[in-house]
Amino acid sequence: MLNNSQYIEKLRSSGLRPTKQRIKICEVLFNTQKTFHFTINELVKRISKSTNDKISLATVYNTVHAFKNKGYLKEIPINSDQSYFDTNTSHHHHFYDETQKDLIDIDDADVEPVKINTRIPGKKIKSVEVLVKVEDDKS
């Protein structure tokens, strides 16, 4: 929930030039109370709904990757024909409804911390992601 000049500051401070495409994408992604999940395809649709200036597909890909690298977006590991991203970058896990093909946040308070009692020498843990697959309960 920032205004444009705040997005400009945010972009500049992370070494990204505040172009009008990036500012527009910031608005679409971050100008909401609720965080959400999206695919590139869905993001393109949201963008075209909210502006008349078309942003090219390549730019959307570039920007999403740039934002992901800067930590403004997270990619959700899931087997799918397309990549899912999350504007919620705080620590949390997901349900994946295989019937509806729908991702749902799990409140972090509802997951006991995952304890991994082993390590790989020379490697440090970057993230721990839990994916809970669910399906219709026809019992």
Place this chain on the structure above:
Amino acid sequence: MLNNSQYIEKLRSSGLRPTKQRIKICEVLFNTQKTFHFTINELVKRISKSTNDKISLATVYNTVHAFKNKGYLKEIPINSDQSYFDTNTSHHHHFYDETQKDLIDIDDADVEPVKINTRIPGKKIKSVEVLVKVEDDKS
């Protein structure tokens, strides 16, 4: 670690015709002490190393999907440009080494059971998968 006639039995008992392609793929996948992870691409290479009879790419895809549906293989949820499969179908989780792009099993004894204290009405949990991303520790 089965011989061919046991694969034939295994296939037949799960309603899959024991064709020579499927038997060969069984050998490549299951004739080892250690379980392993693979992509379709890697599997095709393993197959062509172990036989002179070429198996078409479409058949490899069909067979892997059939085996996955029968529970002989598991697909590992990971963000990648290609799908990863696991011949270890017992309950366990994974490290993913982002530097080496390498998947490593985590012994199930090394992970405290993941407790999810919330449910989605009308849905039942199908699986809970933990992916621990690691990277080189340059500290």
Place this chain on the structure above:
DNA sequence: TTCTACATTATAATAGTTCTAAACTGTTGA
């Protein structure tokens, strides 16, 4: 053996993503 449903195959088609290289633009410094 013969029939039929299931499998295999080569190839085409599809779809998500990345690449390319030319045009454009934000920023810096004179």
Place this chain on the structure above:
DNA sequence: TCAACAGTTTAGAACTATTATAATGTAGAA
């Protein structure tokens, strides 16, 4: 202020994993 340049955008081509197609082959039953 403005030129220069590095970073950015763009359309479209290229790439790659995967799925679809439809003709041919084959296992298993009768």
